[in-house]
Structure formats: C-alpha cells, structure tokens
Amino acid sequence: MNQVLVVAEHSAGRLNPATAKCVSCAAAIPDATIAVLVLAADGAAVAAQAAALNGVSRVLLASHPASEPALAAVLAPQIAKLAPGCSHVFGPSTTFGRDLMPRVAALLDAPQVSDVMAVDGAHRFRRPCYAGNAIATVEVDADRPVVATVRVASWQPAAAGGPAPVERVSADVALPAHTRFVSVSAGRNDRPDLQTAARVVSGGRALGSAENFALIQRFADRIAAAVGASRAAVDAGYAPNELQVGQTGKIIAPELYIAVGISGAIQHITGIKDARTIVAINKDPEAPIFEVADLGLVGDLFRIVPEIESLLAAS
Amino acid sequence: MGKVLVGIKRVIDYNVRVRVRPDGTGIVTDGVKMSINPFDEIALEEALRLRERGAADEVIVASLGPDDAQQQLRTALAMGADRAILVRADGAPEPMLAARALFALVQREQPTFVIVGKQAIDDDASQTGQLLAALWDRPQATFASKIELSGASARVTREVDAGLEVIDVDLPAVFTTDLRLNEPRYVKLPDIMKAKKKPLDVTDLATLGIDATPRQRVVRLEPPAQRQKGVIVKDAAELVAALKQKGLLA
Ligand SMILES: Cc1cc2nc3c(=O)[nH]c(=O)nc-3n(C[C@H](O)[C@H](O)[C@H](O)COP(=O)(O)OP(=O)(O)OC[C@H]3O[C@@H](n4cnc5c(N)ncnc54)[C@H](O)[C@@H]3O)c2cc1C
Numbered sequence: 001m002n003q004v005l006v007v008a009e010h011s012a013g014r015l016n017p018a019t020a021k022c023v024s025c026a027a028a029i030p031d032a033t034i035a036v037l038v039l040a041a042d043g044a045a046v047a048a049q050a051a052a053l054n055g056v057s058r059v060l061l062a063s064h065p066a067s068e069p070a071l072a073a074v075l076a077p078q079i080a081k082l083a084p085g086c087s088h089v090f091g092p093s094t095t096f097g098r099d100l101m102p103r104v105a106a107l108l109d110a111p112q113v114s115d116v117m118a119v120d121g122a123h124r125f126r127r128p129c130y131a132g133n134a135i136a137t138v139e140v141d142a143d144r145p146v147v148a149t150v151r152v153a154s155w156q157p158a159a160a161g162g163p164a165p166v167e168r169v170s171a172d173v174a175l176p177a178h179t180r181f182v183s184v185s186a187g188r189n190d191r192p193d194l195q196t197a198a199r200v201v202s203g204g205r206a207l208g209s210a211e212n213f214a215l216i217q218r219f220a221d222r223i224a225a226a227v228g229a230s231r232a233a234v235d236a237g238y239a240p241n242e243l244q245v246g247q248t249g250k251i252i253a254p255e256l257y258i259a260v261g262i263s264g265a266i267q268h269i270t271g272i273k274d275a276r277t278i279v280a281i282n283k284d285p286e287a288p289i290f291e292v293a294d295l296g297l298v299g300d301l302f303r304i305v306p307e308i309e310s311l312l313a314a315s
Numbered sequence: 316m317g318k319v320l321v322g323i324k325r326v327i328d329y330n331v332r333v334r335v336r337p338d339g340t341g342i343v344t345d346g347v348k349m350s351i352n353p354f355d356e357i358a359l360e361e362a363l364r365l366r367e368r369g370a371a372d373e374v375i376v377a378s379l380g381p382d383d384a385q386q387q388l389r390t391a392l393a394m395g396a397d398r399a400i401l402v403r404a405d406g407a408p409e410p411m412l413a414a415r416a417l418f419a420l421v422q423r424e425q426p427t428f429v430i431v432g433k434q435a436i437d438d439d440a441s442q443t444g445q446l447l448a449a450l451w452d453r454p455q456a457t458f459a460s461k462i463e464l465s466g467a468s469a470r471v472t473r474e475v476d477a478g479l480e481v482i483d484v485d486l487p488a489v490f491t492t493d494l495r496l497n498e499p500r501y502v503k504l505p506d507i508m509k510a511k512k513k514p515l516d517v518t519d520l521a522t523l524g525i526d527a528t529p530r531q532r533v534v535r536l537e538p539p540a541q542r543q544k545g546v547i548v549k550d551a552a553e554l555v556a557a558l559k560q561k562g563l564l565a
C-alpha cells in the first residue's frame with residue numbers, strides 16, 4: 001500500500017487547480033491511498049474543496065496563523081512532521097511547490113523528483129530535462145519516502161468525487177521567525193489564468209513597446225484567451241514577469257496557443273510543447289517557431305492581427 | 316562584513332541544441348561547448364555587486380563536478396571572484412549531493428550569503444538552494460529578481476506565479492537567482508590573466524565527509540515526442556477558417 005500525501009496550494013480560500021492535477025498524478029501510483037494536506041490560517045473552505053476531488057480518501061487540515069501567506073520555511077517543518085508513514089509527498093511544479101518541496105525533502109532526508117510528467121511505477125518516474133530536449137526515466141530508492149513536484153501541464157485535474165472526511169491535525173513543531181512575508185503584487189485577474197486557460201495568445205520582442213503589447217491583450221480578450229509573453233518581451237518591460245512562458249517561466253498546455261512575433265527559441269518552445277494546437281505569426285519564414293507550429297502565417301503582425309480581429313467581428 | 320558563497324555548475328552551453336545519444340544512455344557531449352549555468356553567472360554578478368557595495372569582503376565560488384569544471388571556476392575568477400573551490404565528483408551529481416557539498420563549505424567558511432541559480436539548465440531540478448537552506452536551517456529566498464540589504468536582514472523580491480512577492484529574510488540566508496536579477500558583466504582579457512593567479516582549491520566529497528551514493532538514478536534518456544510540422548497558410552482569412560474548422564474559434 002502506498003500512502004501519498006499531496007500538499008495543497010491555495011490562496012484567498014480557493015484551492016489552486018494545480019492541486020487537482022497532483023491528485024491525478026498521485027492516483028497513478030500503484031495501490032495508492034491519497035490524503036491532501038491543507039496548511040492554512042483557517043482552511044476549512046479549502047479543505048472542503050480538496051475533499052470533493054475524486055480519489056482523495058481524506059483531507060488533513062492543519063490550521064495555523066503563521067501558515068498564510070505561504071512561506072516555505074514555515075510550511076516545510078509542519079509537512080515533515082506530518083509526513084511520517086507516507087511513501088510519497090507530492091506538490092505542484094508551480095513556484096509554490098518548487099520553493100517548498102525541496103525544503104521538505106531535505107527535512108525528510110528523502111530524494112526529490114522534480115516535474116513528474118509520467119508515473120512508471122511507485123519508484124519510477126519520467127521527467128523532462130535539458131529544457132525539454134530529453135525525457136529522463138528516474139528511479140529512486142524505495143527505502144524512504146519520495147518527494148516530488150508534479151508537472152502541472154502533464155496532468156488533467158481530478159474529477160469531482162467524494163466528499164472525503166476532513167480531519168484536523170496539528171504539527172507540534174517550532175516555526176521559524178527568520179522569514180517574513182511583506183507583500184505580493186498580483187497582476188490583473190479579470191483575464192483567464194495563463195496556467196489553466198484553454199487559449200493563450202503570447203507576444204514577443206516584435207511588439208516593440210508596452211503600448212503595442214496592448215494589441216496582444218485586445219486580441220486575447222477578443223477570443224477569451226489568457227495573455228502570455230516571451231522572455232524578451234518581459235525583459236523589455238512590455239509585459240509583467242508572471243506572463244512569461246517557457247523553461248524559466250510557465251509551462252502551459254492550452255488547447256490553442258498563438259505565438260505572435262516570437263522567434264521560437266528552445267527555451268520558449270519548452271513551455272508550449274504540450275499545447276494541442278500551436279499557431280505562429282511571424283514575418284520571418286525561417287523562424288524556428290514554424291518548426292513546431294500546426295498553423296503558420298508569414299507576415300507583419302501589425303497588419304495580420306487586426307485583420308484576424310475584423311474577420312472574427314464580421315462573422 | 317562577510318563572505319559570499321556562490322554555486323557554479325558546469326553545464327552544456329544554453330545555445331547548444333542538446334541531443335540524446337541513440338542508445339539512450341546519455342546526452343551527446345563530444346565537442347559540445349560547456350559553460351557556467353546562466354543563472355549562476357547572475358548569482359556571481361550579484362555577489363560581486365554585494366562586495367562592491369561593501370556588504371561583503373570576499374566572494375568564493377564553488378563547484379561540484381569533474382576536473383574540467385576548473386575551466387568554469389577560472390571564468391568565475393576572471394569575472395571577479397576572489398577564490399574558488401572544486402569539489403570533485405564524477406558523473407552528474409544530483410542536487411542533494413550539490414547541497415551537501417555546499418553545506419560542508421558553508422560550515423567551513425561561514426558565509427553571510429549563499430547565492431545559487433534558481434535552476435541548473437541541465438537537470439532543470441530547481442532544488443539545490445532550497446535543500447541547502449533546509450540543511451543549514453536558514454531562510455531561503457528563491458527566484459529573486461531584487462535583493463536589498465538592510466542591516467541583518469535582506470528584502471527580496473521574488474518572481475512567483477502570481478506576480479512579484481516581497482519577503483524579508485534574516486541573514487545568513489540562501490538566495491536563488493531569477494534571470495531579471497541583473498545582467499552579468501563581461502570578462503575582460505587582462506582579468507583572465509589575473510585569474511590564473513587566484514587560488515583554486517581542489518577537494519572531494521570523501522574529504523568533506525559526504526557519502527556520494529546517489530538516491531536517484533537516471534535509467535534512461537529519450538528524446539521528447541516530436542511535434543509534426545504543420546502547414547503554412549497564405550493569409551489571415553485562411554488562418555481563421557482553419558481555426559474554425561478545428562473548432563478552436565467560434
Ligand atoms: C537560461 C535561459 C532561460 C530562458 N528562458 C526563457 C523562457 O522561459 N521563455 C522565453 O520566451 N525565453 C527564454 N529565454 C530566452 C530565449 O532564448 C529567447 O531569447 C527569447 O525567447 C526570445 O524572445 P522573442 O522570440 O520574443 O524575441 P526574438 O528572438 O527577438 O524574436 C522576435 C521575432 O519576431 C519576429 N518579428 C519581428 N517583427 C515582426 C513583425 N512586425 N511581425 C511579425 N513578426 C515579427 C522576428 O522575425 C523574430 O522571429 C531564456 C534564455 C536563457 C539563456
């Protein structure tokens with residue numbers, strides 16, 4: 001029997017969709033019993049959402065005022081205290097999970113497998129490396145727990161089910177005061193979320209200015225898409241950092257990805273390889289983005305994008 | 316005043332198109348250009364700026380890797396680091412080993428800051444800094460795009476999924492660098508000459524008292540599934556028609 005503990009990610013009382021994907025990955029472990037751990041100031045609402053995921057057999061709710069906003073140094077000792085008996089401890093490959101899970105792994109003296117994209121057995125996983133240019137099959141020792149981050153772009157969210165019972169737990173452990181939350185600047189959230197959107201329109205360096213980048217935003221709004229950007233566009237200040245797509249930004253898997261004025265560097269492609277359909281608009285017919293695009297259109301984006309919009313408006 | 320310890324990993328240069336060996340045992344490395352992991356150049360640049368601002372008086376660079384990693388350490392010395400330490404290890408050491416090696420050096424050198432990259436672009440693990448911070452029982456500020464010092468603490472801006480998060484951490488602490496933290500300086504020719512005289516110590520895991528047995532093994536590498544090359548449409552009207560036909564646009 002494998003006992004998988006999934007660490008829930010949440011904010012403002014809402015469970016992050018990445019957690020439902022971790023549950024799907026956990027369910028791929030043979031003979032798995034899945035518990036979701038919610039660490040929060042209160043957390044009752046989040047626990048109820050986690051309890052309603054198919055495959056979850058119980059939710060552990062550890063309420064502590066210090067647990068929100070989430071800081072790895074504060075959460076990790078609690079998780080390590082509550083994890084004994086678990087064969088696996090999973091978190092999402094979001095910045096929350098990437099920050100937190102290695103700290104848990106060190107406290108448990110356990111190996112961590114990052115970005116699990118497939119489960120081949122309880123101790124055998126597949127993960128991308130070299131910016132997605134290679135897929136590694138990794139085997140870990142079975143004599144201790146396995147910590148992993150789950151590559152969210154590779155998994156579908158667990159369906160609705162349950163509800164599973166919610167148990168209150170408390171990790172009786174000293175929490176450090178050496179790390180303190182100050183603030184977070186969230187971007188505008190009236191657009192679909194980049195990581196879960198079915199459609200994404202991304203702009204690159206070719207946009208040339210923050211003012212011109214509004215073209216991408218307008219197009220995205222027109223087709224109810226999230227907005228993304230290449231690193232070059234973020235570095236140049238056309239778009240905020242949280243919109244960066246790629247090896248060092250967000251790895252996404254929308255139904256439709258439209259790359260506008262993006263050359264298609266390997267670090268960018270890594271972030272979109274799992275998209276169902278990739279569309280590229282670029283004036284350079286040799287741009288590498290066309291190697292991976294299902295539909296390509298060679299030409300000037302400043303002419304083409306408005307044209308697409310008026311075609312859509314007309315129909 | 317204190318020391319800064321910077322992790323320098325030798326990796327395949329980010330411009331190289333990485334290829335898996337046909338037998339699935341590894342990556343093609345013959346004749347391939349090797350470099351400092353790009354995030355580690357940023358880590359070193361930040362360390363040099365801390366020293367230049369008077370917040371530190373010595374920058375130590377350290378690498379766990381093969382003898383050849385001395386090349387990257389020499390480059391780091393040429394960029395401006397004061398001294399280098401190579402911890403010799405064969406193969407591709409896993410993040411936990413890198414963290415243990417860095418932790419052994421932390422105990423020896425007692426730095427105020429440890430700066431590493433947010434990820435190595437070969438294993439893409441994004442673990443080492445966090446593992447080290449936990450072993451050391453000190454704060455971590457990962458994915459940093461801004462580090463400001465104020466007395467015995469640092470205010471760090473972090474690139475997180477939601478946007479930019481700001482946290483305060485007491486020193487000593489571990490920082491991991493994001494791409495927008497700074498732009499690394501270029502190495503000048505005279506500095507390369509000077510770097511040859513800077514100290515570069517070589518040690519190994521056994522001397523540091525570290526068990527090198529890996530906890531995870533890569534049993535196979537394979538190329539990723541290739542996407543089919545698609546079609547080039549002639550104009551916007553054809554594109555919109557194709558998207559509608561696929562049911563992707565209404
Ligand atoms: C360690 C590392 C990590 C990285 N991580 C990422 C990452 O996560 N995400 C990422 O995106 N990049 C990343 N990069 C950067 C990456 O290598 C590229 O530099 C970057 O993706 C280029 O962005 P771009 O395509 O917008 O710009 P460019 O490469 O400059 O491409 C601009 C494109 O626009 C086209 N164009 C210009 N004008 C027009 C016009 N009027 N109409 C139509 N097309 C036009 C040009 O033909 C060109 O193809 C990383 C790099 C490193 C070293």
Ligand SMILES: Nc1ncnc2c1ncn2[C@@H]1O[C@H](COP(=O)(O)O)[C@@H](O)[C@H]1O
Nearest residue numbers: 322379413431432434435440441442443
């Ligand atoms: N073998 C190594 N030698 C020196 N530093 C390393 C080594 N491995 C990892 N690091 C540091 O840790 C960072 C993150 O690496 P990783 O956890 O492998 O993604 C790198 O950017 C380096 O700064």
